[in-house]
Amino acid sequence: MATSRWTGTAETSSVSLRRRGPVLERAILDAALEQLSTVGWSGLTMEGVAAGAQTGKAAVYRRWPSKEDLVADALQAGLPALDEAPDHGSIREDLFQLCRRLRDALYSRSGFALRSVIHECDSITAERFHGVIVRRLIEPSNQLFREVVSRGVERGDVRPGVAGDLVFDVIPGLMMYRSKVCGSEWPDRDIAEMIDQVMVPLLSSRAG
Amino acid sequence: MATSRWTGTAETSSVSLRRRGPVLERAILDAALEQLSTVGWSGLTMEGVAAGAQTGKAAVYRRWPSKEDLVADALQAGLPALDEAPDHGSIREDLFQLCRRLRDALYSRSGFALRSVIHECDSITAERFHGVIVRRLIEPSNQLFREVVSRGVERGDVRPGVAGDLVFDVIPGLMMYRSKVCGSEWPDRDIAEMIDQVMVPLLSSRAG
Numbered sequence: 158m159a160t161s162r163w164t165g166t167a168e169t170s171s172v173s174l175r176r177r178g179p180v181l182e183r184a185i186l187d188a189a190l191e192q193l194s195t196v197g198w199s200g201l202t203m204e205g206v207a208a209g210a211q212t213g214k215a216a217v218y219r220r221w222p223s224k225e226d227l228v229a230d231a232l233q234a235g236l237p238a239l240d241e242a243p244d245h246g247s248i249r250e251d252l253f254q255l256c257r258r259l260r261d262a263l264y265s266r267s268g269f270a271l272r273s274v275i276h277e278c279d280s281i282t283a284e285r286f287h288g289v290i291v292r293r294l295i296e297p298s299n300q301l302f303r304e305v306v307s308r309g310v311e312r313g314d315v316r317p318g319v320a321g322d323l324v325f326d327v328i329p330g331l332m333m334y335r336s337k338v339c340g341s342e343w344p345d346r347d348i349a350e351m352i353d354q355v356m357v358p359l360l361s362s363r364a365g
Numbered sequence: 366m367a368t369s370r371w372t373g374t375a376e377t378s379s380v381s382l383r384r385r386g387p388v389l390e391r392a393i394l395d396a397a398l399e400q401l402s403t404v405g406w407s408g409l410t411m412e413g414v415a416a417g418a419q420t421g422k423a424a425v426y427r428r429w430p431s432k433e434d435l436v437a438d439a440l441q442a443g444l445p446a447l448d449e450a451p452d453h454g455s456i457r458e459d460l461f462q463l464c465r466r467l468r469d470a471l472y473s474r475s476g477f478a479l480r481s482v483i484h485e486c487d488s489i490t491a492e493r494f495h496g497v498i499v500r501r502l503i504e505p506s507n508q509l510f511r512e513v514v515s516r517g518v519e520r521g522d523v524r525p526g527v528a529g530d531l532v533f534d535v536i537p538g539l540m541m542y543r544s545k546v547c548g549s550e551w552p553d554r555d556i557a558e559m560i561d562q563v564m565v566p567l568l569s570s571r572a573g
Contacts, residue, residue: 327538333541333545335534
C-alpha cells in the first residue's frame, strides 16, 4: 500500500525518494566503491556513503546492517562477471582472452579496492573479503580454465594426459607473483608471453 | 688499548662482558628473532631484545642504530643460504631438492617472521623488508633454477628451446599462490606433484 511505503521511508531525503529498489541500491554501492577508492576502508562511513549517494543514512542501514556487509556487496557488484569462455578456435587464443578478462577484473576499480581493503582491515574482516576473492575471481576463473583445457583436448591442441589441479593454478600463480614481486599489471604483451612461454608448452607437451 | 675498550663498554652488564664480537652479535640477533615470534614487530623493543640476549641496551644500539636495522639483520641472519644446487642426476630430482630448500627457507623461523613483519609494519619499512625477500630468497633461488635448467639441457632431459623469464617464475608463483590461497605449507608430496604435473611436462616439452 502506497501510504505505508512513504511512511517507511519518511527519514530519507526528498532527493532519494525519486529512486527506489535497484536504482537506489546501485547508487549506494557505487558511492561505497567511490569512498573506498578515496578514503579507504578506515575512512569509509555509512554517513559518507549516504551523502555520496545523495540519500539518507537510514536508507543505507535498512539494506546493509554494517559497513562490512555494505562493502562486501559493493566489491562483488563492481567485479565484472567471469561466467563464460567463448571458443576462439585455439587453446592459445582461448587462454589469452580468458587471462585478459581475469586481468581486467583484478585491475577493475573493485579489484583494486578489494586488495587494499584486505590490507587495511582486521584479520576477521579480511577473511570475509578473501571469501569474495575466492567466490568471485578464483573459483570462476579456475572453472573457465578447466573448460578451455577440456575444449582443447577435444579440439586436439591440448594433450589428453593433462591432469592435476596444479596445472590450473599456474596462470593465477604467475599473475599473483609478478604482480606482488615486480608490480606487473599484466599488459596484453606479458599475457601473450605467459601463454607462449609457459602454457602452450605445458599443455601441448607429450612428455610427463 | 684494553682500558679504553672497557671504558667504552662500561654501560653493559657484567654478564655481557664475557661475550664479544660475533658471539654477542649472534645472541642479539637470535633474541630479536625470538621477540618477533612472540610479540611481533610492534611489540619488539631494543630493551626487550637486550634483555633477551642478557646484555645492555647500549650493546644493541652500538651495533644497530634502529629497530629496522636490527630486524633486517636478524631476518637475514636467520635465513638458510640458497647458494648451490648440487647435481642429483635428473631435472626431476634437482628441482625437487631445490624446491625443498626454498620451502625450508620460507617456513624457517626467519621466513615466518619476515612475512608477518611485512604485514605488520608501515609501508616504507615493509619496502625494506621486501628487499630482504628479494635479495635472500627470490634472486638466489631464481639463479639456482636457471643453473638446474641449464644443466638439464646439457644432460639432455630438458628441451634446448626453454626460454623466457616466466618459466623460472612458475615454481615461486605456484608456491606463493597456494600458500596464500589454500594455506599450503608445501609438504614434500605437493612439491613432487608440482614437479611431475607442471615442471617436467613444461621443461621436457618439444612444443611451443
